[in-house]
Amino acid sequence: MSEKFHMEMAELKRDIEKMGEMATSMLVDGVKALKEQDTELADEVVSRKNRLAEMDDMIEEKALSMIALYQPMAKDMRTIGTALKLITYLARVGRYGKDIAKVAEELAGEPHVGRLVEIPYMAEQASGMVGDALRAFKEENLEYINDFTERDDELDSLRYSIFRECLTYMMEDPQKITRCSHYIMVARYLERCGDHACKMAEKVTYMVTGKRVEIK
Amino acid sequence: MRYAIETKDLNISYGDNRVIKGVNIEIPQKAVFALMGPSGCGKSTMLRSFNRILELNKDAKVDGEVRVFGQNIYSQNVNPMNVRREVGMVFQYPNPFPHLSIYENVAIGLKLNRLIRSKDELDERIRWSLEKAGLWGEIKDRLRDYPSDLSGGQKQRLVIARALAMKPKILLMDEPTANIDPTGTRKVEDLIFELKKEYTIVLVTHSPSQAARISDHVGFLYVGDLIEVGETKKIFESPESELTERYLTGELV
Amino acid sequence: MWAFNLRGVKDLVFLSTIAVLTALAILPLLHIIYMVFSNGIGAIMDTGPIFITGTLGEGGIGPAIVGTLMLTFLSSLIGIPIAFAVGIYAYEYPDSKIGKATTTLLQIMLEFPTVLVGLFVMQVLVIPMGSYSAIAGAFALAIIMMPYVAVYTKESMSQIPFTFREAAFSLGTKRFRALFQVLAPIAKRGILTGVLISMAKVAGETAPLLFTVGGLYQTYPDGLDSPIGAIPLLIYTLVQSPNPADHAMAWGAALVLLVIFLGAFIPIRMSLKEVKL
Numbered sequence: 001m002s003e004k005f006h007m008e009m010a011e012l013k014r015d016i017e018k019m020g021e022m023a024t025s026m027l028v029d030g031v032k033a034l035k036e037q038d039t040e041l042a043d044e045v046v047s048r049k050n051r052l053a054e055m056d057d058m059i060e061e062k063a064l065s066m067i068a069l070y071q072p073m074a075k076d077m078r079t080i081g082t083a084l085k086l087i088t089y090l091a092r093v094g095r096y097g098k099d100i101a102k103v104a105e106e107l108a109g110e111p112h113v114g115r116l117v118e119i120p121y122m123a124e125q126a127s128g129m130v131g132d133a134l135r136a137f138k139e140e141n142l143e144y145i146n147d148f149t150e151r152d153d154e155l156d157s158l159r160y161s162i163f164r165e166c167l168t169y170m171m172e173d174p175q176k177i178t179r180c181s182h183y184i185m186v187a188r189y190l191e192r193c194g195d196h197a198c199k200m201a202e203k204v205t206y207m208v209t210g211k212r213v214e215i216k
Numbered sequence: 217m218r219y220a221i222e223t224k225d226l227n228i229s230y231g232d233n234r235v236i237k238g239v240n241i242e243i244p245q246k247a248v249f250a251l252m253g254p255s256g257c258g259k260s261t262m263l264r265s266f267n268r269i270l271e272l273n274k275d276a277k278v279d280g281e282v283r284v285f286g287q288n289i290y291s292q293n294v295n296p297m298n299v300r301r302e303v304g305m306v307f308q309y310p311n312p313f314p315h316l317s318i319y320e321n322v323a324i325g326l327k328l329n330r331l332i333r334s335k336d337e338l339d340e341r342i343r344w345s346l347e348k349a350g351l352w353g354e355i356k357d358r359l360r361d362y363p364s365d366l367s368g369g370q371k372q373r374l375v376i377a378r379a380l381a382m383k384p385k386i387l388l389m390d391e392p393t394a395n396i397d398p399t400g401t402r403k404v405e406d407l408i409f410e411l412k413k414e415y416t417i418v419l420v421t422h423s424p425s426q427a428a429r430i431s432d433h434v435g436f437l438y439v440g441d442l443i444e445v446g447e448t449k450k451i452f453e454s455p456e457s458e459l460t461e462r463y464l465t466g467e468l469v
Numbered sequence: 470m471w472a473f474n475l476r477g478v479k480d481l482v483f484l485s486t487i488a489v490l491t492a493l494a495i496l497p498l499l500h501i502i503y504m505v506f507s508n509g510i511g512a513i514m515d516t517g518p519i520f521i522t523g524t525l526g527e528g529g530i531g532p533a534i535v536g537t538l539m540l541t542f543l544s545s546l547i548g549i550p551i552a553f554a555v556g557i558y559a560y561e562y563p564d565s566k567i568g569k570a571t572t573t574l575l576q577i578m579l580e581f582p583t584v585l586v587g588l589f590v591m592q593v594l595v596i597p598m599g600s601y602s603a604i605a606g607a608f609a610l611a612i613i614m615m616p617y618v619a620v621y622t623k624e625s626m627s628q629i630p631f632t633f634r635e636a637a638f639s640l641g642t643k644r645f646r647a648l649f650q651v652l653a654p655i656a657k658r659g660i661l662t663g664v665l666i667s668m669a670k671v672a673g674e675t676a677p678l679l680f681t682v683g684g685l686y687q688t689y690p691d692g693l694d695s696p697i698g699a700i701p702l703l704i705y706t707l708v709q710s711p712n713p714a715d716h717a718m719a720w721g722a723a724l725v726l727l728v729i730f731l732g733a734f735i736p737i738r739m740s741l742k743e744v745k746l
Contacts, residue, residue, distance in 0.1 A: 002466065005466075071425055071428075072465075073428065073452045073464040073465070074451075074452060074453070074454065074455055074460070074461050074464040074465055075454075075461055075464075075465055076464075077452075078453070206454075209454075210453065210454020210455070269635055269638055269639050272631075272634060272635060272638060274564070297641045297642065297643065298641065299641075300638065300639055301640075301641035304639065304640075305636075305639040307632055307636060308632075309630075311630075311632045311633055311635075311636045313633065313636070313637075313651060313655065314655060315654045315655050315657065324640065324651065325641070325642070328640065328646045328647070328650060328651070329640070329641060329642060375636070378636075378640070379639075379640075382640060382641065
């Protein structure tokens, strides 16, 4: 493969990095807006969705044109295939960030229940996984993702415990039902982000080793 | 006799220079097997040991076994001429004999070996070969013309017809499209795709893309060593060997 | 600007020099043709058609013409098949003892003094037979012709691209069939060129005929084992005579020889269909 191809490949990877940063930040900032009841931040996060969609389209176009022009093989081909999948997952992660920001707008003005239960911690874990998957892609190093099964299990149990906690609150005080239902939704979004991070890790593993694995 | 061609510890040298080092390869029947690798790694040499045409080069020395349909063609009592009638060959430069007409070119192998006596049978066989090679429609009115009037792609298909006329079981192709324009190349590749239903085809190619396009199995040869062999899909998606990987991504030339 | 001019001038000087040298090289040939034509045409015109058909007594060189044609034909018959086979052998087995010896011997024979060939044949054929003969002359000419044909054959075959060799053998043919029915025809033009050039050469040879054919100009030749004449030999004989009429006849004979040479062999060579690769 030519110099030109490898330069474009490096550029493609950098673009994925940027999109990853944007998606992760939407997630993190969405939760932050919720926690600090910052409607301005929440607004801003929602507006980022357009840029994210643009990046999605741009990277997809670049990847497809590289396939058309260079007919890459083996690892080169797997890398481009992985890139195409990653942008889909990142788009979803970003969308969850936006959804959480919307929840923040709705719930602002009233105090949190149970200090937002464990949502901030869960958000840290989920965004950490997404970040590590991206790092693994960038450096082609599978060490960052070799504990994903455990971490995903943790996310699952966190979601479950948040659910139970919220149930208790809702049964205690019907006034809290609205807030707590939203909390349960947010926890679900965060758990889904963890799932997407696992899928990303699967694709990165395929890219590096050529073998398909299941991580959940 | 599962394989069309099998080699056991095949070693080929030109004088002191060993070009093929202890290769064991298995080529399945009725499929296209591509041999790829950088220039000078011995692919064409090895191909020529499969029909013993390598012997035209006096410096070449072959050790080991080459089994065609189970029989070692390098054993003492085997006549190379018989091997060549079973194993046909197509070359890098389309080389129909310039002094013979199109008809005579296809007929030459049959005439020289006295394989067909009657004129009618001969006409029939010529037509069959040219049809098989996808050339009949284009030249059926020009059988008495000379090959110099044909395009590169047509010449190569004529060469294929010439080889097919002998009704071989295996076709060896040494970079058959290396010197043809893209349209001719496409036609030859389509032809190979058709022919593999009935013939075993061993294709040496410089271009991994070509191997990816038309082969079922692929062997990667590097400096005389057979690095990896496998189904085309697997090799081009995720090869086992790092050397293959590096070749396919353009690091090895 | 200056550099361009200098190069242009250099080119011009170079080209002119080459042109002049080429002219100088061709000039003798043109001069010969002119001389022969101008001197010979007179003799032939004066004598009329008898010059071609009549015997020496009638003022013609008929027997000499027939002699030359017969000798050329006979020597070709003897020499060409052998030389062709030798050429093919030397091509196919260059490393064999015979192949290597052949190549060297051929090189020697090409340069061998032709008068010695004549002497050799005299010893071997003329003296035992007790007379000069056409066969002896043909034999001597064949010896001279063979190396040319063999070398031309070998070289023409060597020019065939290797890929045709591979193609011929890949069809599973026996070696000699591949050689004679596929490869040699591809080299046809080169081989035939060699054949024609050597025939032209021997048609004009004089020295080998000196001690072998004897010369026969008063009557037409009547057999292979009796003496025969030839145009170059006749010219040689006539020039040595003190009679100016003989000299005139010699020029006339020279013109006939030239016409045969240029008129017959060159068109044949040019009309050979080129095998387009």
